Amino acid sequence: GAVVSQHPSRVICKSGTSVKIECRSLDFQATTMFWYRQFPKKSLMLMATSNEGSKATYEQGVEKDKFLINHASLTLSTLTVTSAHPEDSSFYICSARDPGVNEQFFGPGTRLTVL
Amino acid sequence: GENVEQHPSTLSVQEGDSAVIKCTYSDSASNYFPWYKQELGKRPQLIIDIRSNVGEKKDQRIAVTLNKTAKHFSLHITETQPEDSAVYFCAASIYKYIFGTGTRLKVLA
Numbered sequence: 103g104a105v106v107s108q109h110p111s112r113v114i115c116k117s118g119t120s121v122k123i124e125c126r127s128l129d130f131q132a133t134t135m136f137w138y139r140q141f142p143k144k145s146l147m148l149m150a151t152s153n154e155g156s157k158a159t160y161e162q163g164v165e166k167d168k169f170l171i172n173h174a175s176l177t178l179s180t181l182t183v184t185s186a187h188p189e190d191s192s193f194y195i196c197s198a199r200d201p202g203v204n205e206q207f208f209g210p211g212t213r214l215t216v217l
Numbered sequence: 218g219e220n221v222e223q224h225p226s227t228l229s230v231q232e233g234d235s236a237v238i239k240c241t242y243s244d245s246a247s248n249y250f251p252w253y254k255q256e257l258g259k260r261p262q263l264i265i266d267i268r269s270n271v272g273e274k275k276d277q278r279i280a281v282t283l284n285k286t287a288k289h290f291s292l293h294i295t296e297t298q299p300e301d302s303a304v305y306f307c308a309a310s311i312y313k314y315i316f317g318t319g320t321r322l323k324v325l326a
Contacts, residue, residue, distance in 0.1 A: 136313060145306060146261065146316045162218075195260060197314075204249075206314060208260040 104130050106198045108209035115186055116217055123181045123212045125196030131176035132198035136206065137169075140193040152179040186216040219244040221309050223317030230297050231325050238320045240307035241289040247309040250283060250290045254303045255319075261306060265292070297324045 105128040115121050125135055133154045138146040150171055151159045158171035170182040179198075183190055193213055197206040220243040230236050240250075248269040253261035267274045267281045267290065274281050278297075283290040294301055302324045307317040 145319050146314075148313055148315065151313055193258075205251075205263075205266075210260045211258075213258070 104200050104207040106207045106209040112213045114215045120184045125179045125209050127177045127198040130200045134199040135179040136197045137181050138195045188216045191216045219315040221315050221317040227321045229323045236294045238292045240317045242309035249310040251308050252292050253306045256303050299324050299326050
């Protein structure tokens with residue numbers, strides 16, 4: 103299957119700082135990528151849909167000014183958590199949609215811990 | 218928007234027995250229903266999926282059934298093994314995936 107990478111896999115930061123997470127599709131071009139957040143023992147909650155070359159579409163309740171998404175190329179989307187606080191600590195997972203097979207492929211996730 | 222409910226939240230079975238997890242969805246336009254297995258700290262792994270033009274699909278010990286009229290779909294695992302222990306998520310999709318709340322499956326040896 104298609105390969106999606108995410109970087110970093112784990113990050114610890116101080117409260118008030120910003121953190122950037124990268125999501126890359128390695129062997130296909132993804133016009134659409136998705137960002138999810140998963141709290142411990144909870145489900146994956148869709149945060150936003152990232153479309154190459156246009157603004158992201160955010161789900162209800164997700165602050166677009168806090169979670170900045172950039173999808174500048176067909177293989178890279180970034181999520182920046184701005185002014186992170188401890189309640190932002192979570193597992194962030196991206197997925198990339200392969201239009202050739204109409205299926206999403208998930209990255210390995212990024213564990214964010216805000217102190 | 219789409220809403221997906223999943224039951225049960227936890228399920229314990231003896232090794233060799235079958236396990237069934239059920240999901241219901243709200244949006245009749247949803248046309249793709251994947252099931253994922255997730256181990257602690259790992260990405261979800263697709264184990265089986267079904268599209269709305271099919272009523273049942275099987276892959277070795279795993280099967281999925283879909284009832285479009287009732288808007289529910291189920292995952293069936295037969296001859297369970299300890300390595301089947303994990304959290305399982307269903308999802309319903311038109312374009313974006315909406316996940317169910319998850320089922321923690323424990324297979325007791």
